[in-house]
Amino acid sequence: MQKKFKKAVSLEAFVFLAVFIAIFGGLAAVMGGANMMQTLMNTAYQLLIDTVFNIMAIAVIAGAVSGALSEFGVIALVNKAITPLMKPLYDLPGAASLGIMTTYLSDNPAILGLAEDTNFRKYFKKYQLPALTNLGTAFGMGLIVTTFMLGISLPGENVGMAALIGNVGAIIGSIISVRIMMLFTKKEFGVTEYCMPEAEGESIDDLLNKRQVRGGSVGGRLLESLLDGGKNGVDVGMAIIPGVLVICTIVMMLTNGPSADGTYTGAAYEGVALLPWLGEKIDFILTPLFGFSSASAVAVPVTALGAAGAAIGLVPDMVSAGSVHANDIAVFTAMCMCWSGYLSTHVGMMSALKCPHMTGKAVISHTIGGLCAGVAANFLFKLVTMI
Numbered sequence: 001m002q003k004k005f006k007k008a009v010s011l012e013a014f015v016f017l018a019v020f021i022a023i024f025g026g027l028a029a030v031m032g033g034a035n036m037m038q039t040l041m042n043t044a045y046q047l048l049i050d051t052v053f054n055i056m057a058i059a060v061i062a063g064a065v066s067g068a069l070s071e072f073g074v075i076a077l078v079n080k081a082i083t084p085l086m087k088p089l090y091d092l093p094g095a096a097s098l099g100i101m102t103t104y105l106s107d108n109p110a111i112l113g114l115a116e117d118t119n120f121r122k123y124f125k126k127y128q129l130p131a132l133t134n135l136g137t138a139f140g141m142g143l144i145v146t147t148f149m150l151g152i153s154l155p156g157e158n159v160g161m162a163a164l165i166g167n168v169g170a171i172i173g174s175i176i177s178v179r180i181m182m183l184f185t186k187k188e189f190g191v192t193e194y195c196m197p198e199a200e201g202e203s204i205d206d207l208l209n210k211r212q213v214r215g216g217s218v219g220g221r222l223l224e225s226l227l228d229g230g231k232n233g234v235d236v237g238m239a240i241i242p243g244v245l246v247i248c249t250i251v252m253m254l255t256n257g258p259s260a261d262g263t264y265t266g267a268a269y270e271g272v273a274l275l276p277w278l279g280e281k282i283d284f285i286l287t288p289l290f291g292f293s294s295a296s297a298v299a300v301p302v303t304a305l306g307a308a309g310a311a312i313g314l315v316p317d318m319v320s321a322g323s324v325h326a327n328d329i330a331v332f333t334a335m336c337m338c339w340s341g342y343l344s345t346h347v348g349m350m351s352a353l354k355c356p357h358m359t360g361k362a363v364i365s366h367t368i369g370g371l372c373a374g375v376a377a378n379f380l381f382k383l384v385t386m387i
Contacts, residue, residue, distance in 0.1 A: 027253060030272045031264045036253075038266030043249045046268040052244050056237025058106040060230045063113030066102065067229020070119035071213060071221055090135065090178050093123040099135055104142035108345045109237075111136030112352050116232035119212060122196040126189035131181045133349040133362050138174030138369065140340035141308045142167070148312045149333050152319055157326035165381050166333020173338040173373025180365040184358060241348070248344030251275075251306030275302045289371075290331045291378040294323035301335040301374060308340040327381050334377035339370040 006012075028036045069075050075095050082094030090096065098120070099111035111132050114120045121129070149163040214221045256271035258264050279286065279298035286298050296318060304311035315332060318324040324332075346366065350359040 023250075027272060031258075031270065035264040035266040035270070039253065039264070039268065039270045040249060042266065042268035043252055043270075044245045047245055047248055047252075048241070052237065052241055054107075056234065058233075059109050059113050059237050060233035062102045062106055062110035063116065063229040063231070063233030064226040065229070066098070066114045066117055066120065067225040067227075067232070068222060069098070070117045070229075071225035075114075075117075075120050075123075089175055090131075091182060092128055092131065092135070092178070095120055095123045096128075096132065096135060099132055100139050103136040104139040106141075108137045108140035108340055108342070109349055109352075110140075112349060113229065113233045115353060116235070117229065118196060122194070124195050125191065126193050126195055127182060127185040127191055129195055130185050130350065130353055130355045130358055130362065131178045133346060133353060134177040134181045134366050134369065135174060136349070137340055137342045137345065137366060138170060138177055138338045138373075140337070140345075142170065142337045142340075145308055145312055145333055145337045145340070149315075149329050152315065152329060154319065154324075154326055154329070159326055159329055161384065162326040162329040162381060163333050165330045165384065166337065166377050168380060169330065169334030169373045169377030170337040172376040173334065173369040173371075175369075176372045177338070177366045177369025180368055181362055184361040184365070188358065235352075242351075244344055244348055247347050248306055248341070251343050252310075255303050255306050255310070275305070278302075289378065290374045291327050291382065292331070293325050293328050294318075296321075296323055297328050297332075300332050301339065301370070304336045304339045304341065304370075305343045306341055307344065308336045311336045327378065327385075330377040330381040331374045334373040335370055338373035339366070342366050342370070 024036070031039065066075075075098060078094055078098055080094065082097040084094075086092050086094045086096055095114075099114050102110040102114060115129065115132055124132075146163050146167060149166065150160060152159055214224050216224070252269055253271040254274045255276065256269050257273040258270055259267060264270055276299040279302045280295050283292075283295040283298060286292060287295075290298075290301075292298060300311050300314050300318075303314060312332070315324060315329075318328075343363070346362050347356070347359050350356050350362055
């Protein structure tokens with residue numbers, strides 16, 4: 001991205017300083033300066049150990065599997081079979097459906113392992129590739145979220161149907177998110193140029209109708225494709241470290257509350273619970289849209305902004321308190337799955353796709369998509385229960 005120049009000292013320096021002091025001064029005022037700094041560092045460390053390395057492991061395995069699928073033509077097969085469905089829904093090639101499958105079975109960044117593979121990337125035009133961030137995030141941790149919700153006991157209520165409707169809501173949200181993102185990418189890249197330019201004397205049809213393979217025996221090709229794909233996963237894992245540590249640490253501190261006894265100890269994952277508090281203040285808007293059974297339910301999708309795992313962890317206590325019903329489960333499933341901590345992963349994912357300057361547009365698109373997923377799940381559940 002081309003660099004721009006501004007005056008050495010301008011108004012934005014003072015605005016940024018004021019915002020910076022307001023945020024961290026406010027955190028320090030509530031938590032105590034020393035506790036805030038300890039929590040900041042401890043949370044970043046725990047995110048590195050528990051989250052980043054976990055994501056890297058996922059990316060390595062996903063990259064290895066995608067390398068093998070690419071080497072032996074499975075991606076080409078899926079592209080031809082699914083394109084008639086993916087094109088009208090998402091304006092994406094059929095190969096993108098592999099990204100849905102890998103992220104649904106694992107987490108958001110798993111799609112990046114595919115994006116690094118030339119036999120996958122060649123099916124995409126330049127305007128389509130950045131939208132993989134929105135597509136992958138909309139299905140990240142889908143299997144985990146759905147399985148978790150199915151395990152919740154609500155006697156007399158159809159939790160299975162609620163979880164299924166939640167998945168449908170997430171699909172609707174993903175389509176909206178991807179389509180909005182492409183409004184921005186089409187202006188940026190146009191709609192004709194492919195990610196993999198054709199060689200001299202070769203048409204794009206020739207490029208799409210053949211694939212590059214490694215030399216050697218079948219066993220050798222399999223082993224080499226697995227290792228090369230895994231290496232791409234390592235690169236992806238390294239690329240997401242700054243975004244996860246910086247963004248997710250701040251989101252966690254704004255989402256979580258103090259320790260169990262109500263005090264601040266400087267431990268990891270403590271915070272001031274600002275986001276759930278803000279959610280309760282606009283409950284009069286959220287309840288008609290999402291049909292929440294209680295104001296406290298808004299904490300789940302708000303927490304999903306930073307981490308879907310933390311968000312679904314809130315649900316059992318709400319179930320025990322009687323503040324959650326099947327309609328809430330449908331909305332929770334849709335929003336936790338569609339958002340799946342996108343504020344903490346979008347930065348790293350867009351950076352890995354070489355489009356960091358479009359991160360803000362990706363976040364805006366996915367915010368709208370996640371909200372639509374929740375609204376769709378709410379009204380779909382009401383419609384189904386009326387039939």
